[in-house]
Amino acid sequence: MTTTLITGANKGLGLETARRLIEAGHTVYAGMRDPDNGDAARALGARVVALDVTDQASVEAAIAQVPELDVLVNNAGVQGPLLDVDDVTADDMDTVLQTNVVAVVRVTKAALPLLRRSANPVIVNVASGAGWPRYLHDPDADEFPFASIQYPASKAAVITLTVQYAKNLPGMRVNASDPGYTATDMTGHTGHQTVTEGTDATVTLALLDQHGPTGEFHDRRGRIDY
Structure with missing residues (x-):
């Protein structure tokens, strides 16, 4: 049996990832x-744990409830307020970085001892095409009109974290996923993809075996080339 921990799994992409991985066994x-707020996850058969990724004690308490771990999905994230560039403050940036970047390090560090006991350890960091400079430059990309400062910068950091973790953890599969423009609370349900489509990459990467890729960034179509 494969045991998976998903952060931010009460709704949206996290909840759909839980549903699909439970379905996968x-x-x-x-x-x-x-x-x-975990009734929807419980109804799927998930085991709900209190986990605030920005709080060290909460992370440690959550990991202590997981007896073994094969797959970690760092899904929790925030967009932060959509501000004009002149209004963005260091505090605004710090709030988003704490949840989207620092928390990935916090949760991953706490989970590593369990992951190292697994025969097939996998980490999936949910990033975004909004953190991919090529898309931000491309007028035809969904991400191009997104003018936010904080969120894209945080997701660019997540992609880089993923590459560096993969290099430092050669026995694990460590990859980043791009959900794409998906209809969730974060997008005001304006995205053209369903949550199932938005979790395609995350689920595919979570199901990798030890022959799968590592240190890569994938969307639902596969690897996103540099």
């Missing part, structure tokens, strides 16, 4: 800040 621990 995984035992899924659904991490979320408020377990009282």
Whole structure:
């Protein structure tokens, strides 16, 4: 049996990832800040754990409830307020980086001892095409009109973190996924993809065996070339 921990799994992409991995036979621990909001995950058969990725004690307490771990999906993230460039402050940036970047390091570090005991350890970091400079430059890309400063910068950092973790953890499959422009609360449900389409890359990467790629960035069509 494969055991998976997903952060930010109470709704949207995290919840759909939980549903699909349970369907694939995984035992899924659904991490979320408020377990009282976990009824949808429980209905799928997930084991709900309180997990605030920005709080060290919460992360440690959550990991302590997971007896074994094969797959870690760092899904939790925030967009932050959409501000004009003149209004973006260092505090605005820090808030997004703490959740989207620093928390990936916090949760991954706490999970590494369990992952190292797995015969097939996998880490998937949910990033975004908004963190990919080529897309931000391309007028035909969904990401091009997105003028936010904080969120794209944070997701660019997640992609780089992924590459560096993969280099430092050669026995693990460590990859980043791009959900694409998906209809979730974060996009105001304006995205043209369903949450199932938006989780295609994450689920595919979570199901890799030890012969799969590592240190790569994938969307639902496959590897995104540099």
